[in-house]
Amino acid sequence: MLETSYLIPFYPLLAFAVIIFFTRWNEKVSTYISIAAVLIGLLHSIGVLIAMIARHGTPLEMIAPFVVHPQLKLEVGVWIDPLTAVMLVVVTFVSSCVQIYSIGYMHGDPRVSRFFSYLSLFTFSMLGLVVANNFFMIFIFWELVGLTSYLLIGFWFEKKSASDAGKKAFITNRVGDFGFLIGIMLLAFYAGTVNYQEVFAKINEGAIPSGILSVAAVCLFCGAVGKSAQFPLHVWLPDAMEGPTPVSALIHAATMVAAGVYMVARGMTVFSASAEASMVIAIIGIITSLMAATIALVQNDIKRVLAYSTCSQLGYMVMALGLYGVDYAHHHHSVGYYAGTFHLMTHAFFKALLFLGAGSVIHAVHTNDIWEMGGLKGKMRVTTVTFFIASLSIAGIFPLSGFWSKDEIIAATVGHPVFMVLALLIAFMTAFYMFRLCFLTFTGEPRNQDKYHHAHESPKTMTYPLIALAFLSITAGWVGIPWFENGFSHFVYHGELHEHHPSLLIMFASTVVALSGIYLAYLVYHKKAISADALRMRFLPLHTVLYNKYYIDEIYEYLIIQPTMAFARGLWWFDAHIIDGLVNFTGWLTVKWSDLKQLFDVYIVDGAVNGVGRLFMVLSWIFRYFQTGRVQFYALVVVASAVGVVIFKVTPEGFYYYLGGVLVIAFVSLFLRQNRSEEVDLTRQSEG
Amino acid sequence: MMMAYLALAAILFSIGMFGVLTRRNAVGILMSLELMFNAVNINLVTFNKFVAPEVLTGQIFAVFVVVVAAAEAVVGLAIVLLLYRNWQGIDIDKINIMKW
Numbered sequence: 148m149l150e151t152s153y154l155i156p157f158y159p160l161l162a163f164a165v166i167i168f169f170t171r172w173n174e175k176v177s178t179y180i181s182i183a184a185v186l187i188g189l190l191h192s193i194g195v196l197i198a199m200i201a202r203h204g205t206p207l208e209m210i211a212p213f214v215v216h217p218q219l220k221l222e223v224g225v226w227i228d229p230l231t232a233v234m235l236v237v238v239t240f241v242s243s244c245v246q247i248y249s250i251g252y253m254h255g256d257p258r259v260s261r262f263f264s265y266l267s268l269f270t271f272s273m274l275g276l277v278v279a280n281n282f283f284m285i286f287i288f289w290e291l292v293g294l295t296s297y298l299l300i301g302f303w304f305e306k307k308s309a310s311d312a313g314k315k316a317f318i319t320n321r322v323g324d325f326g327f328l329i330g331i332m333l334l335a336f337y338a339g340t341v342n343y344q345e346v347f348a349k350i351n352e353g354a355i356p357s358g359i360l361s362v363a364a365v366c367l368f369c370g371a372v373g374k375s376a377q378f379p380l381h382v383w384l385p386d387a388m389e390g391p392t393p394v395s396a397l398i399h400a401a402t403m404v405a406a407g408v409y410m411v412a413r414g415m416t417v418f419s420a421s422a423e424a425s426m427v428i429a430i431i432g433i434i435t436s437l438m439a440a441t442i443a444l445v446q447n448d449i450k451r452v453l454a455y456s457t458c459s460q461l462g463y464m465v466m467a468l469g470l471y472g473v474d475y476a477h478h479h480h481s482v483g484y485y486a487g488t489f490h491l492m493t494h495a496f497f498k499a500l501l502f503l504g505a506g507s508v509i510h511a512v513h514t515n516d517i518w519e520m521g522g523l524k525g526k527m528r529v530t531t532v533t534f535f536i537a538s539l540s541i542a543g544i545f546p547l548s549g550f551w552s553k554d555e556i557i558a559a560t561v562g563h564p565v566f567m568v569l570a571l572l573i574a575f576m577t578a579f580y581m582f583r584l585c586f587l588t589f590t591g592e593p594r595n596q597d598k599y600h601h602a603h604e605s606p607k608t609m610t611y612p613l614i615a616l617a618f619l620s621i622t623a624g625w626v627g628i629p630w631f632e633n634g635f636s637h638f639v640y641h642g643e644l645h646e647h648h649p650s651l652l653i654m655f656a657s658t659v660v661a662l663s664g665i666y667l668a669y670l671v672y673h674k675k676a677i678s679a680d681a682l683r684m685r686f687l688p689l690h691t692v693l694y695n696k697y698y699i700d701e702i703y704e705y706l707i708i709q710p711t712m713a714f715a716r717g718l719w720w721f722d723a724h725i726i727d728g729l730v731n732f733t734g735w736l737t738v739k740w741s742d743l744k745q746l747f748d749v750y751i752v753d754g755a756v757n758g759v760g761r762l763f764m765v766l767s768w769i770f771r772y773f774q775t776g777r778v779q780f781y782a783l784v785v786v787a788s789a790v791g792v793v794i795f796k797v798t799p800e801g802f803y804y805y806l807g808g809v810l811v812i813a814f815v816s817l818f819l820r821q822n823r824s825e826e827v828d829l830t831r832q833s834e835g
Numbered sequence: 836m837m838m839a840y841l842a843l844a845a846i847l848f849s850i851g852m853f854g855v856l857t858r859r860n861a862v863g864i865l866m867s868l869e870l871m872f873n874a875v876n877i878n879l880v881t882f883n884k885f886v887a888p889e890v891l892t893g894q895i896f897a898v899f900v901v902v903v904a905a906a907e908a909v910v911g912l913a914i915v916l917l918l919y920r921n922w923q924g925i926d927i928d929k930i931n932i933m934k935w
Contacts, residue, residue, distance in 0.1 A: 775931065776930075776931035776932060777927070777928065777931050778927065779855070779856055779857075779864075779927060782855060782856060783856050786852060786856065
């Protein structure tokens with residue numbers, strides 16, 4: 148199993164190729180090929196995970212050289228360690244659920260085959276990203292997931308908002324990727340290699356100057372900021388909800404957005420070598436988390452609430468990893484690394500479940516607005532139950548998986564009181580907005596009778612994945628119960644293994660916070676003991692700011708997009724008038740110059756040629772009269788010439804007089820004779 | 836004495852030349868040509884007699900000229916005959932197809 152783990156990404160790649168090239172015309176076959184490929188990948192990944200547990204997490208590396216150069220060595224390789232193994236299972240499992248779910252959700256869409264081929268391509272890219280053993284490979288797959296994300300967000304490209312959202316996601320990600328690439332190049336330049344383990348070894352040796360390392364770490368983190376939708380590049384994630392809901396579940400909740408967190412975890416040695424860089428990471432994480440959570444409180448679109456929730460949870464993980472880096476740089480050992488990766492795993496399950504549940508609801512009522520839903524629990528039993536399980540899990544209620552991972556994240560903030568207070572506040576808000584969503588959607592009276600009337604439970608292909616994910620949303624966290632020997636913390640860790648002692652106080656605090664959040668949501672949206680409208684009016688300015696997402700999109704619009712467009716328009720003007728003007732002027736000049744040359748040609752060259760011709764014509768008009776055809780005239784010329792020669796011999800001066808006289812007489816007589824000459828009738832010749 | 840002969844020859848030559856240049860009749864031209872030949876013959880004989888009487892070069896040359904003139908007259912008359920056949924006449928002025 149382990150030795151063949153490099154095959155895992157190739158199953159979906161093969162499915163993608165087969166669908167695109169052969170079975171595109173047959174939706175059913177394409178669907179089954181795609182699902183079969185990802186299920187094989189899932190089985191293989193589980194095998195890898197079991198094998199990895201069996202060998203107690205000893206990593207395995209397989210390398211094939213790609214570019215060998217004295218200054219830089221690029222290779223294609225696979226690095227399998229516990230983190231990789233866990234991520235493989237998470238990615239293939241969520242992908243399997245989502246693909247099975249898509250059978251029902253995408254039913255009747257005109258481009259089902261293409262949808263599944265994209266999903267396969269995405270799964271390939273994500274798996275490649277996970278198993279990569281060097282920064283070069285992770286960057287390639289990093290861009291590939293960005294591409295598939297773009298393709299899938301804009302899957303319904305007939306909608307302008309969808310194609311715009313795709314562009315926005317791609318471009319925003321490119322901003323972060325630019326930093327990522329610079330970070331990789333810095334590391335490659337100073338370490339001479341891009342292989343993780345070799346780079347880490349160089350860092351541990353202290354071969355890279357600490358200043359450079361800090362810059363490289365922040366640059367690398369830029370990539371994670373883009374991909375994991377961290378402030379200030381988070382703006383694409385809510386818009387990405389324009390894509391089909393299964394895509395939102397797979398890419399924009401469970402896997403691709405986790406790539407940034409995964410990369411930070413993978414490159415923890417780089418980040419933890421610089422306390423400053425780690426602090427930047429932690430601060431960005433907490434800002435994102437707080438901002439997204441506050442925005443999620445007031446959004447009305449079910450998928451947008453979930454999108455901001457995702458943003459917030461990712462910020463949580465990033466913060467935990469950043470705090471771990473800070474502690475590590477100061478030679479403490481916190482639970483941050485384990486907390487971040489653990490939450491990455493549990494979050495993937497329950498957030499995918501939330502999105503798929505939301506998709507099920509949207510499928511039933513054909514709207515995203517939670518104010519048009521309500522009372523769906525009677526009609527959609529499976530969806531309701533699984534959605535509540537996921538919400539309890541994300542809120543952090545004992546003993547669901549979210550409880551265990553969220554606790555660890557809060558435990559990671561020990562020693563950083565500001566972070567701890569904010570983390571608890573975010574946990575409270577998370578519980579509140581999730582249950583606001585639950586109560587508004589599933590309980591109470593239906594607010595739109597028409598839509599309620601048409602609502603129905605989704606088909607089995609959609610509900611079974613919900614149940615499977617619900618099962619994992621409950622149980623996935625149990626592997627990390629801190630009292631267990633050889634739990635998650637003993638499997639996935641960074642550096643040396645350290646014992647962590649569970650803190651009942653933190654568990655108690657987080658549970659109280661979560662329960663109070665749920666209770667408040669219950670009071671406001673279920674019991675209606677507190678009026679939501681009154682609350683809104685009370686905090687109207689705050690509500691407006693939150694509802695408009697802190698105006699960040701507008702700020703970008705005015706600060707970046709408008710100036711860029713203006714600049715582009717300026718360049719366009721320059722292009723159209725100056726560059727084109729120059730080109731056209733050159734063309735015009737050439738035309739004019741050739742006109743001039745044409746004149747020269749016509750009047751000078753042709754004139755010379757024709758002039759020569761004309762000269763001889765004129766001369767011939769004169770000299771033709773010598774050819775009278777009269778033999779006696781010829782004889783006369785001979786005689787006159789002979790006489791002239793004699794006269795010249797005797798008196799040269801007299802010769803000129805003679806010559807002049809002869810010529811005058813000759814011309815005069817010639818013209819006279821010409822006029823009275825009779826033409827010979829040549830026809831008589833033929834008669835004779 | 837010699838001058839009288841030379842004068843005779845010159846007059847004869849001039850008469851012949853005038854005839855050649857002015858006669859319209861082709862036969863007349865040929866006849867005038869004969870006059871010119873004979874003027875030349877007179878000259879040859881005259882110079883033979885008065886300049887070098889001991890040799891007969893001039894007189895022999897004159898005899899040759901007479902023979903050549905006879906042959907030339909034959910050719911000329913043949914051409915005249917052809918002209919007559921083609922143009923039904925021998926008026927030289929009318930035969931100008933060598934014109935430009």
